[in-house]
Amino acid sequence: DTGVSQDPRHKITKRGQNVTFRCDPISEHNRLYWYRQTLGQGPEFLTYFQNEAQLEKSRLLSDRFSAERPKGSFSTLEIQRTEQGDSAMYLCALPRSSGSAGTGELFFGEGSRLTVL
Amino acid sequence: GESVGLHLPTLSVQEGDNSIINCAYSNSASDYFIWYKQESGKGPQFIIDIRSNMDKRQGQRVTVLLNKTVKHLSLQIAATQPGDSAVYFCAEGVTGANSKLTFGKGITLSVRP
Numbered sequence: 001d002t003g004v005s006q007d008p009r010h011k012i013t014k015r016g017q018n019v020t021f022r023c024d025p026i027s028e029h030n031r032l033y034w035y036r037q038t039l040g041q042g043p044e045f046l047t048y049f050q051n052e053a054q055l056e057k058s059r060l061l062s063d064r065f066s067a068e069r070p071k072g073s074f075s076t077l078e079i080q081r082t083e084q085g086d087s088a089m090y091l092c093a094l095p096r097s098s099g100s101a102g103t104g105e106l107f108f109g110e111g112s113r114l115t116v117l
Numbered sequence: 118g119e120s121v122g123l124h125l126p127t128l129s130v131q132e133g134d135n136s137i138i139n140c141a142y143s144n145s146a147s148d149y150f151i152w153y154k155q156e157s158g159k160g161p162q163f164i165i166d167i168r169s170n171m172d173k174r175q176g177q178r179v180t181v182l183l184n185k186t187v188k189h190l191s192l193q194i195a196a197t198q199p200g201d202s203a204v205y206f207c208a209e210g211v212t213g214a215n216s217k218l219t220f221g222k223g224i225t226l227s228v229r230p
Contacts, residue, residue: 031215031216033216033217040222040223041220041222041223042206042208042220042221042222042223043161043206043218043220044220045217045218045219048215048216048217050215055215056215056217091160091161093160095216096163104149104210104212104215104216104217104218105151105163105166105216106163106216106218107163108153108160108161108162109160110158110159110160111159111160
């Protein structure tokens with residue numbers, strides 16, 4: 001079964017503070033993805049893991065962002081020295097082939113919404 | 118750069134009518150496409166997908182059409198219901214690109230009772 005829990009669901013912080021989001025798959029998945037979604041836009045790829053290895057990072061992921069997946073299960077996304085432009089929904093996603101056309105479908109979590117004041 | 122886009126930002130339909138949501142893509146290397154539905158405060162939810170070797174695929178009340186000649190994708194929803202009200206996104210991907218999807222801008226579907 002594919003499912004993912006994200007925490008916290010909503011985080012309000014002041015500019016300059018650090019925030020951390022966590023993604024917990026309910027079952028084992030080799031790959032795990034982070035996306036960012038701003039209001040009215042589609043999700044944008046940030047990074048993905050194959051087990052504990054971070055294999056690709058988008059240019060959107062500045063040096064203030066760091067993601068980890070230490071045991072190849074849950075993952076964290078930390079943003080340091082937050083800026084107002086970081087306000088967005090941060091989505092965790094897992095690959096799933098659900099009897100569809102067998103494409104690279106991703107199952108998304110409910111997301112963690114960040115508001116930077 | 119490559120992009121996926123939607124023609125209209127909003128679509129309002131009468132309950133019971135059919136809805137058609139259109140999407141243009143520009144990456145000729147994309148070989149699969151996915152439609153997602155997103156309700157307020159929730160993550161995107163898979164609706165239907167299609168590979169580039171197909172031009173039509175049907176699901177329950179939904180049909181996806183792919184026209185590779187003009188790089189156009191559409192989602193048809195039959196007998197639109199109030200529960201279909203949401204933001205819809207098309208996404209494209211390339212097999213072997215590690216399931217990394219490129220999304221277009223969303224279009225809001227509003228169903229009038």
